[in-house]
Amino acid sequence: xTIDIHGRGELREWFTVFVALIVLAFLxxxxxxxxxxxxxxxxxxxxxxxxxxxxxxxxxSAYPTIEVNVTYRTVAPDKWPEHFDSALLLxxxxxxxxxxQDLSPLVKDDPHFEKxxxxxxxxxxxxxxxxxxxxxxxxGFAVLVYDPDQLPLGKExxxxxxxxxxxxLNVVTSNSAAFVHEWERDLLLRxxxxxxxxxxxxxxxxxxxxIDRSDVVAELEQMVSERKSIKTLGSNAVGEQALSYLVNxxxxxxxxxxxxxxxxxxxxxRYPQLKITSLPQSKTxxxxxxxxxxxxxxxxxxxxxxxxxxxxxxxxxxxxxSQSFPARHxxxxxxxPVGPDEHLKEVVREIMIGQDGRTYRxxxxxxxxxxxxxxxxxxxxxxxxxxSIEQAANRAQEETAQHVQMWYEGQDSKAHPFQxxxxxxxxxxxxxxxxLRVYLLDGDLPQRLQSFDTADPASxxxxxxxxxxxxxxxxTSFVVNADDPLMLLSMHTxxxxxxxxxxxxxxxxxxxxxxxxxxAVSWKGQIAxxxxxxxxxxxxxxxxxxxxxxxxxxxxxxxVEDVLGAAEKIAKAGLSRPAFTxxxxxxxxxxxxxxxxxxxxxxxxxxxxxxxxxVIRAVDxxxxxxxxxxxxxxxxxxxxxxxxxxxxxxxxxxxxxxLRPRKETSWPMEVHVGGVPKGSQHVSEAWRxxxxxxxxxxxxxxxxxxxxxxxxxxxxxxxxxxxxxNAYMTALARAPEVKIDDVKLVTGLSLFWFDQALRNxxxxxDLRSVLEPAQVxxxxxxxxxxxxxxxxxxxxxxxxxxxxxxxxxxxxx
Numbered sequence: 001x002t003i004d005i006h007g008r009g010e011l012r013e014w015f016t017v018f019v020a021l022i023v024l025a026f027l028x029x030x031x032x033x034x035x036x037x038x039x040x041x042x043x044x045x046x047x048x049x050x051x052x053x054x055x056x057x058x059x060x061s062a063y064p065t066i067e068v069n070v071t072y073r074t075v076a077p078d079k080w081p082e083h084f085d086s087a088l089l090l091x092x093x094x095x096x097x098x099x100x101q102d103l104s105p106l107v108k109d110d111p112h113f114e115k116x117x118x119x120x121x122x123x124x125x126x127x128x129x130x131x132x133x134x135x136x137x138x139x140g141f142a143v144l145v146y147d148p149d150q151l152p153l154g155k156e157x158x159x160x161x162x163x164x165x166x167x168x169l170n171v172v173t174s175n176s177a178a179f180v181h182e183w184e185r186d187l188l189l190r191x192x193x194x195x196x197x198x199x200x201x202x203x204x205x206x207x208x209x210x211i212d213r214s215d216v217v218a219e220l221e222q223m224v225s226e227r228k229s230i231k232t233l234g235s236n237a238v239g240e241q242a243l244s245y246l247v248n249x250x251x252x253x254x255x256x257x258x259x260x261x262x263x264x265x266x267x268x269x270r271y272p273q274l275k276i277t278s279l280p281q282s283k284t285x286x287x288x289x290x291x292x293x294x295x296x297x298x299x300x301x302x303x304x305x306x307x308x309x310x311x312x313x314x315x316x317x318x319x320x321x322s323q324s325f326p327a328r329h330x331x332x333x334x335x336x337p338v339g340p341d342e343h344l345k346e347v348v349r350e351i352m353i354g355q356d357g358r359t360y361r362x363x364x365x366x367x368x369x370x371x372x373x374x375x376x377x378x379x380x381x382x383x384x385x386x387x388s389i390e391q392a393a394n395r396a397q398e399e400t401a402q403h404v405q406m407w408y409e410g411q412d413s414k415a416h417p418f419q420x421x422x423x424x425x426x427x428x429x430x431x432x433x434x435x436l437r438v439y440l441l442d443g444d445l446p447q448r449l450q451s452f453d454t455a456d457p458a459s460x461x462x463x464x465x466x467x468x469x470x471x472x473x474x475x476t477s478f479v480v481n482a483d484d485p486l487m488l489l490s491m492h493t494x495x496x497x498x499x500x501x502x503x504x505x506x507x508x509x510x511x512x513x514x515x516x517x518x519x520a521v522s523w524k525g526q527i528a529x530x531x532x533x534x535x536x537x538x539x540x541x542x543x544x545x546x547x548x549x550x551x552x553x554x555x556x557x558x559x560v561e562d563v564l565g566a567a568e569k570i571a572k573a574g575l576s577r578p579a580f581t582x583x584x585x586x587x588x589x590x591x592x593x594x595x596x597x598x599x600x601x602x603x604x605x606x607x608x609x610x611x612x613x614x615v616i617r618a619v620d621x622x623x624x625x626x627x628x629x630x631x632x633x634x635x636x637x638x639x640x641x642x643x644x645x646x647x648x649x650x651x652x653x654x655x656x657x658x659l660r661p662r663k664e665t666s667w668p669m670e671v672h673v674g675g676v677p678k679g680s681q682h683v684s685e686a687w688r689x690x691x692x693x694x695x696x697x698x699x700x701x702x703x704x705x706x707x708x709x710x711x712x713x714x715x716x717x718x719x720x721x722x723x724x725x726n727a728y729m730t731a732l733a734r735a736p737e738v739k740i741d742d743v744k745l746v747t748g749l750s751l752f753w754f755d756q757a758l759r760n761x762x763x764x765x766d767l768r769s770v771l772e773p774a775q776v777x778x779x780x781x782x783x784x785x786x787x788x789x790x791x792x793x794x795x796x797x798x799x800x801x802x803x804x805x806x807x808x809x810x811x812x813x
Contacts, residue, residue, distance in 0.1 A: 039067040040307040043420065045087035048072045051437055051465035052088075052315075054472065059314050066307045072465070085302040085420050086312055088319075092125075092134055092292050101300040102131040106309045113313050117328045121355025125292040129365045130205075134295035135316050138324035140260070141351050142289040143276050145267070146253035147246045151175050158277045161350045165191040165280045169226065177252035178231040180242045184255050185230045190371055191285040192226075193219045198284075200370050207366040209404055211373050212390075212397040221389050224378055240634075243271055247627070248577070248637045255279070259293065260323050264344055270633040272762050278347045281354030286371065289351050294321055301418040321468060366404050373400030436464050436685055439473035439677070464689075470494060473677050475686035477532075477693065481586065481644070482520040482669040485740065485748035486807055489523075493792055495675040496683065497526040504687045515737040517706040520671040523740070529675035530690040531706035536731035537587070537644040537668035538724075539563060540654045545639040549573035554640070556658050556730055560594035563640060563659065567625045570639050578627035578638040583645055585632050585755040586668075591642070592618050593665050599754065600747050604787050610754050610775035616767045619758070628763050644670040646702035656723055658730035667735035672700060704728050742789045749795065750778035752806055777802050 046052055056068045071084070081087055081099055093100055103126075107113050115123060118136075126134035148155040154171030157163055169192050171177065179185050193199065199216045201208045210216060233251055235242070245251040256276075258264050267276070279289045296316055302308045320326065377389070377396035386392035467473050476495070480487045501510050510518060510527070517531035539554055546553045549570050554563065567580035582591060589599050597618050600606035609615060622631035626638070634641050642659075661667050674690030676683055693699060694706060701719060704711045717725040740748070753774035760770050784798035799808035 039065055040304050042066060042068050042304070042308050042311050043083075043085045044068055044070045044311065045081065045084040046070050046072055047088065047090060049440075049466040050088070050321075051467045051472070052319075055315060055318055058318070059311060062314070063307075063310055066310060068311055081297070081299045082301060082418060083421060084299060085304075085308045086296065086298045088137070088315075089134070089295050089297055090293060092128070092295060093297055094128060097128045097131070097133055099300055100131075100133040101298045101302065101305070102133065103135065103298060103309070103312075104132045106305070106313075107132065107135075110309065110313050112317070117317075119327065119329065119352050120349075121290060121352040122292075122327045124355045125288075125290050126295060134292055134297050135312065136292040136327040137294040137296060137316065137319055138321050139290060139292050139327055140325060141258045141348055142255050142279065142291070143258060143347055143351070144253055144279055145243060145246065145256045145271075145274050145276055146177075147249070147273070148275050149273075150249065150252040151177060155275070158275065161278060161281070161346075163280055164282055165195050165285060168280055172253075173226065173229055175252065176231065178233060178250070180233050180235050180237060180245050180251045180254040182232045182234055184253075185227065185232050186375060187255070188230070189223050189227060190374065191280070191282065193223055193374065194285045195282055199374050200367065206408060207370060207404060209370045209373055209397055209400040211370070211377055211400060212393045216374075217389055217393045220374070220377055220381075220393060223374075224381060224389065227378065227382075240270070243267070243274065244637050246274055247271065247629070259325075261325065268344065269759050270630075273629055276344060276347055278350040278354070281350060286367065290355050292327075293324065299420050301420045303420050366407055369403050369407055370400055373397070373403075376400070436682060436689060437467045437472055437474045438464055438689070439468075439470045439476040440466055441476070441478035470677055471679060474680040474682045475674065475676055475689050477672070477674050477690075479670050479672050480520055481584075482516060482671055483586065483590070483666050483748065485745045486752075488520070488740065488745070489792060489795070489808075491521060491528040491673070491675065492523050492526065494677060495528045496678055496680070497528040499526060501527070501530065501691075504691065506691050512707050512709050514704075514706055514708055514711075514732055516667070516669055516732060516735055517671045519737060519739060520669070521673055521675075529673040530687075530694050531671050532674050532690070532694045533672040533700035533703035534706050534732070535644050535646060535670045535703040536658075536728055536735060537642055538656045538727040538731055539640060539642050539659055540656055541640045542653050543655050544653065545570060545575060545577065548575065553655070554657050554659075556727075557660060558657070559660050559662070560591055560642070563642070564591075564595065564621070564625070567640060571625060575639070578629075579625045580640045580642075581622070581626040581634060581638050582632045583634050583641060583643040584668075585758045586751070587642065588619065588622060588631050588758055589751060589754060590666065590668055591622065594662055596662075599751070604743065606743060606747050606782065606787070608750065608754075608775045608778040608782070610757070610778065611768055611772045616771065619761075619767055619771075623761065623763075630761050631758055642668075644668050656727045658727045658734065661734055661736065664736055664738070666738045667731065669735070670703075671706070672703065704732070743787050745789055746782060746785045746787065746795075749799070749808065750781045753777045753781075753803070756805075781806075 044052075050072075052070050056070060059068060060066065081093075081096060107115065122136050122139055123132075125139055126132050126136050128134070144158070146155075146158060148158075151158065151171060153174050154177075157167055157171055160167075165188060168188060172179075172188065179188075193216075197213075197215045197219050199209065199211050199213075201210050211220075233245060235245065237245065239256075242254045243256065246254060256267065258267070267274075296312045298305070298308050298312060317328070373396045376399070377386075377392045380386040380392035380395060381389055386395060470476060480491070498504060501513075513531055514534055516536070517534040518527070521527055521529040521531060539558070541554055543553055546566075550573070551566055551569050554566065558566075563580060570577075570579040582588060592599065592615065595618065597614055599609055599615065601609060619631050623629065626633065634643070674693050676686040676690065680686050695710070698715070698719065702724075704720070704725075705716060710716065711729070720728070738744075754771070757770040757774040761767065780802045781798055784801060785795060789795065796808045799806040803809065
């Protein structure tokens with residue numbers, strides 16, 4: 001039926017009103033944000049190993065008008081950061097500063113961004129070229145490590161936090177001290193020059209080189225003279241390898257980077273004879289002894305600056321990265337988390353305070369070019385390319401001025417407007433994917449995660465992401481020392497367990513696993529993880545040292561007693577090198593056991609014997625064979641070391657061999673394990689991931705597969721090399737399969753105090769004075785627990801009663 005509204009005025013009038021109402025309703029709906037709300041998108045780039053989902057959910061709940069889209073990348077795209085509004089970076093963005101927004105105005109106007117919550121000086125490390133382009137999340141420090149025995153005239157000065165670069169120069173030259181690296185010498189001389197003169201002028205807030213100015217030329221003459229008198233080894237060694245030169249009296253000092261609290265603890269525990277101080281904190285110098293690691297940055301082309309900053313501000317306040325130095329206080333009034341060492345805390349505090357108000361920053365800007373020009377002038381003169389310092393300074397000034405001008409012009413030309421266009425794709429969840437969260441504690445595993453993602457035959461794909469705590473994880477991967485009862489208890493407390501792998505539908509039964517690996521995760525008939533790889537302790541030795549000493553090299557028939565006998569001969573041969581050591585304090589009691597010395601009496605009610613004369617004599621012997629320092633700890637120049645850690649595999653001068661253990665004794669081993677936390681949200685998939693990793697031995701390049709069938713494959717021998725493969729397989733064939741019963745568990749837990757005592761031993765320490773208190777605590781613990789383990793609560797309560805510093809004490813109810 002058709003209706004002619006034109007011919008009927010009444011109907012026409014009603015229709016007009018109806019249309020008007022529809023239009024008004026539509027307009028009202030479009031204006032109502034609750035009905036038709038468009039969220040402001042913020043694109044964010046994050047490292048592939050990190051999961052930020054918890055933070056995103058929390059933020060979007062607090063800011064419902066903003067939507068955060070996280071893209072995870074192992075390697076940033078070529079045009080990054082133009083494709084993202086913001087990012088979490090693992091290094092300071094020195095090279096791309098022109099693409100990043102100055103956050104100073106946003107920080108100033110944000111009432112939630114409390115600058116006082118940052119540790120002193122830390123926020124200043126985010127400034128580049130006078131602009132705050134990065135908000136630090138974590139940072140590290142550069143400290144001066146030195147051997148006081150080589151600095152008799154200057155060691156007291158080094159403990160003075162107000163010392164200057166000139167003071168440091170006096171210490172170095174008066175003691176003929178040697179640096180490990182040449183750049184350490186150049187850093188010293190460059191900052192000495194800066195304390196006296198400025199090799200530049202400031203014109204319209206820009207650096208202008210003044211290397212040819214008369215006062216600078218005079219300082220350059222002095223710099224050339226001092227450079228000749230300062231010795232360096234010219235080595236490229238870093239980390240502990242650099243410290244070994246100090247231990248062996250080949251150098252007196254080196255600049256050491258502390259990137260995480262674990263680095264600090266290693267430095268203090270392994271090298272108690274070395275001392276630490278801050279670099280001079282002159283406000284006119286350019287040393288970067290506090291540097292930002294993880295930082296938050298915003299693209300200058302961000303689509304919505306306000307929304308992006310809300311996300312960055314929130315993340316800065318909430319984000320915590322484990323195993324790193326935090327930029328913010330963990331709580332009001334909290335001290336800096338560098339461990340119990342008060343001296344190290346003071347050194348770090350001096351560095352952070354020294355950054356406040358520092359006039360000049362780093363070497364990534366025009367000032368850096370000018371300082372390079374200063375070094376260039378010295379090079380021209382010393383290499384004979386200039387007949388005088390004046391001529392060298394004039395030439396360096398001319399070239400440096402051109403470079404500085406080009407740098408400023410480049411900064412201006414690159415600062416063109418642009419708009420962020422989000423990257424095309426990322427590791428985002430989709431309709432056919434879910435995310436498996438993994439907590440990793442056993443090294444560098446990105447390739448393992450990626451391999452699982454691509455090789456998983458199941459139709460349902462999983463995105464693997466690393467989370468910072470075990471509480472958030474669906475699965476975990478870690479390494480355990482087979483003789484560590486504390487780790488065994490932790491596994492069975494935190495992880496799901498099974499009676500056999502067949503329960504998980506595994507095609508591989510428990511009988512195919514090396515028994516030593518299986519015992520490392522087994523307790524009272526339950527398996528709390530899937531062994532994936534194993535590495536028994538082997539003897540590393542420097543063959544050339546044996547040749548120079550006229551001693552036959554070790555063979556697979558040697559026992560630990562044979563090793564110590566050879567070490568005595570090497571020590572008498574006058575090589576000026578430590579002859580033998582073990583890497584861990586926990587390996588000392590193993591060595592004692594191998595030479596027939598037990599730390600506990602036999603029987604069902606064992607008593608500690610830490611301070612018995614034969615124990616003291618044996619520990620003192622190990623200390624003497626390790627250069628007179630401590631009974632454990634690798635110095636980088638030791639002739640022989642017994643270790644299950646593969647860090648020596650890269651040293652070409654070392655060979656390896658298996659040893660012959662005593663009967664019915666344990667043997668040190670590292671076992672890689674995959675497990676499922678009790679709070680996992682995806683249990684079956686997490687077990688499937690653990691089984692997958694177990695069957696891919698190529699993911700552990702320096703260990704044997706835990707499965708014996710895989711260990712026999714030729715590809716494993718090819719990967720490890722014949723020498724390491726034979727040593728590992730021989731050690732596993734010989735090592736007894738020792739089950740951990742209740743007595744072994746409680747005595748193993750009481751060895752905590754023996755190990756702690758060894759960590760407090762220095763070259764002059766009286767061993768009885770530290771071992772007797774350790775024995776008293778161990779005895780009290782064993783008396784409290786008795787020889788039978790009832791439950792975790794019993795052990796924890798006894799540990800807390802005896803010593804609140806025992807790791808078990810923190811788990812006590």
